[in-house]
Amino acid sequence: MLPKTGVPKLARAASTRASTRASMQSGSQARVLAAPAYAARRQQHFLRSLAVITAAAGIATVSQYYLHDGRLLNSALAEAPPADQPDIQFEKRRKRGANKEEDRDLASSQHLQVKKSWENPGVYACGSNAGKVVAPDSDASFIKTPRRISFFDGKLLRDIKLDTKFGAAIDEQGNLLQWGVDYSTDTTQPTVTLKGKDLVSLAISKDRILGLSSSGKVYSLPVSAADQASGTKPSESSWIPFWSSSSPISYRTITPSDMSYSEKVSSIDSGLEHALLLTSKGRLFSMAAATDAFPTRGQLGVPGLSWDNKPSGPYYQPHELTTLRGFNISKIACGDFHSIVADSDGRVFAFGNNTSGQLGFDYNTESAVVDTPALLPLQKLYAGSSQVPVVTSVAAGGANSFLTVDATKVASRNSDGRGVGRVSADTFACGAGIYGTLGNNRWTHVQGTPTKIPSLSSLFEYDETNNTVIPIRLASISVGNKHVAAVMSNVAHTGALNTDGETWWGRDIVFWGGNENYQLGTGKRNNVNTPTYIQPLDQVAERKVRGKEEHRFQITPRSTVRLADGRKVSMEQRVECGRDCTAIYSGV
Template identity: 60%
Template sequence: MLSRATKQTIPRSSRAASTRADFLARRNAPSRAATASASASYQSRAQRKQQQLFRSIFAITIAGGAATLTQFYLNNGSILRQGHAEAPPKEDDNPLVFEASRKRVNASVEENRDMISSQHHQVKRSWEAPGVYAWGSNTGRVVAPDSTESTIKTPRRIPFFDGMLLRDIKLDRNFGAAIDEKGNLIQWGIAYAPDTKAPVTTLRGKNLVSLTLSRDRILALSKAGKVYSIPVSAEDQISGDKPTESSWIPFWSSKSPIAYRNIFPATPEKVTSISSGLEHALLLTASGRLFSTASSAESFPSRGQLGIPGLTFMTRPTGPYDQPHEITTLRGFTITRIACGDNHSLALDTAGRVFTWGDNSSGQLGFDSTSGETSIVDAPSLLPTQKLYPGTASQTANITNVFAGGNNSYMTVDATKVALQTGGALSDADYRKANRGVGKTTADTFAFGSGITGNLANNRWTHVQSTPTKIPSLSGIFEYDEATSTTVPIRLAHLSVGATHAAAVMANITNLTASTSPNSTTDDTNWGADIVFWGGNETFQLGTGKRNNCNSPTYLQPLDQEAEVLRARRSSGGKEREMHRFHITPRATATLGDGRRVSVEQRVECGRGVTAVYSGT
């Protein structure tokens, strides 16, 4: 115990500080029991962590051992190989296998070219053996006049035309017509004569150049620009009125051996093109004037397809029922192309404008009929082509051709990209991107009308298509031209439209000089143009050998499959080899099988359930 004097020597502030320090030390210092408990807890946690560590090390050791054993097994027991890259296999272990050469040591250059390329063989075959291949419905004895088969599923030659060149050919289900190399008319089929088994030459000496068919008559255009209307039936040709014809002998004339009618437009101009539907026909003159006429003796056009408002059988002017009428609505427009469907018409002028009229029940005129009104349009109407390329793509559309058949219409378009006049809300980068490729031309093909059997070729089955829709596989395609070192668009060379199906010949780059060019090597071959088919196939008119319709363009096997099989076997040592697709031969001057050297090409024609490919002059 401190003495009184000692207490007095300790200042008050120091005592206060000591008291606070003692209090804090007592409050924060754990008791002995607490300290012992905390120490025991810490040691327990440490032991658990140590046990977990031992277990982890043990698991890793086991996994490593298993991996080592697996690698040892995979490497056939050689653990040392794990640490070294494997040596490359010897060449003899996995040798490269090359296809054996199709050339033959003792064969000629041309024989080797045939074996190298199916396309070369097809081109050569079309020159050596010109003629007509046909397929589809044969109920009318058209595609195989000497056969009683109801359908011909794949291309078959018509023997009558072997070795012949034709100026034109048109086929219906029940009758066919062709123009031979001299300009004479040839007819066949049960609608011509029920017992006929071979084509017959009927109208001679008119120097005909092209044909078109109606329901029951043939319209033929001569080189002089005259139009003849000939009845299909041989009986009508014999019993009908036969016009008087002049003779090469002065002041001498005689009756024609068959009946026919002359179609004279009220103009001194020469008719240069004709097209017909079931009941009507269009006649185009050299100056671009357009006339329409009735083309069938069975029924007068009644769905506006003549393009003359108010013209019916009862209101027609006096004179022959098939007298031509100028379509005065189109005066001032120079027409260059015409096309007829069953009951509708199309015309294209020099400025790329398209006019349509007639039946629009399937949208084949290219626009919607006004709600509540008839689907018949009896005057030419301008097709709204500015809607072909909607959106931000700045392209100007130039219509280059029109085609029609059945309840369908088609047109080919050259679309050229033009520069945007202003960027608007676009950034500089987006504006430059939008103007990239200015001046580039894209070739497109559009279809409209009925599509229920695949006629639109757009991978859809559509009942009515009144807005022209692009055919994807025939639009926006390009190829590289080695001659100009540029990429060029692939256009359509020709489109033939039947009642429910169609065929397109592409204007792709071809080579027909492999055998004649001095710059050709022994490996150079000929190749022709691509050709595709689509639409209805109810009578095997697509030539695929199957009956199913096709809503997208498809290729065929080579026309002369037997000759192609023989070629394939020769080129593969007797083994079967896959055949290439059918390539149609474009125009060229060639030596025929009979030794003649002429200008010739293969052409395609689609009719009513039938199709033909022929050698044209």
């Protein structure tokens, strides 16, 4: 900083020189000689400004020092961060477990879910509890997220089916269990009803249960415990030779006619009033499945068949679909009032009610009912794509139908030959979409032409075991009256017998459709029109280990594991969509 006397000395010197020159010149010259004085004043102004700036810089430096707790900024030109900007949060270092297994639990939610499914087999359910089905011991009207049914803790099941007012399941020994208010208002827990039949699968109508045994026998019994007690009880043989007794409950045995010696029923499914029976020879039979109604919407697939002209004999007798002779039927599915089947060559036939387009044909007011199996023109879905479609599975429920298709790229006149032989796995839906059941991100009342579900179609992944890219298909699909769940067949790893250092992971599972009764398990009540994930089933166990991190539910594929009782079993988790409710169970 300049000394205080500097500026006056410069001013006096300039004034002396100006006076000397002024005395030697006349009038106009004096005005010219005034310029040095002006320059002196400019220099004086500059020096004062420099002093002010220097002082201000010093004050700013001191201020910044105190404002930042004694820490100087790296640069005088650096800007201070905005006052509302949050501090940077660094992820806390995850604590290590006591052993490698705990470390794997901490590192992978998928690993933890797979392990819990093996350690704690059972049944999770959500949705409407109006009939005390998803929570028999609760008075709650709804169960918003999957909750365990305590009765099934530690138990493995062969099958389970849920209606709003009743539930049915087959235990590991092949016995039938029933519960819900339509079974009995006095019973609050599942009860064994039909014993010793070695049942393997179930189908339910609006008031009856069909059970298929391992030997191919089909049993039909009423849902109500009162009807089981009051109805006709058939005679059953005993382990004692030449000794028989009456069954403790009423039921029927269903046997299709003209069965060959080695032929037996291999698969069953049911709508509200009808059922389909598929034999090991690829023959298809249909029958009335309700107690008080005969199918009138073409869902039996027999042209012109009605109560008035039915053949002599019981009204529930099976009828062969002779129009399908010559086609080796391999897959069957029933909606409420329609049927859809596929043969071993990948062709699809549909029949029954079509008011929502659920048969895959455009709705026609003059032909809302199709009582003869009709072939779906699948090639139209791939017109101009040089792909040949083959149906790999069918599913149905309510007023909807679903198809999974393998479409293979073939050489064509307009193609360049690239990608020939490549398979694309696609999923199609048709029928009612007002609840989002079509899964195509639209709300459509009627969808006659099958529409592709984008998020479940044309997906691929890299298979590290085989070093190749493979299509992601659906492992299974379950359809309720308004909602759907699909398990994706993505590459999984559940090395149950080799646990050294390996991390297990399962398969993706998605849900969509109607959700007014919380049947999707999202915890919310809004309908969903595109496949979506839900949270892990056992959120309490998840949070105890991993905190509040958000993860998606992964379902465990079939694996051979050792249970707590020491038994080694082959088991998997399965999903079953019912009427306004959903179950996820440990199946054998």
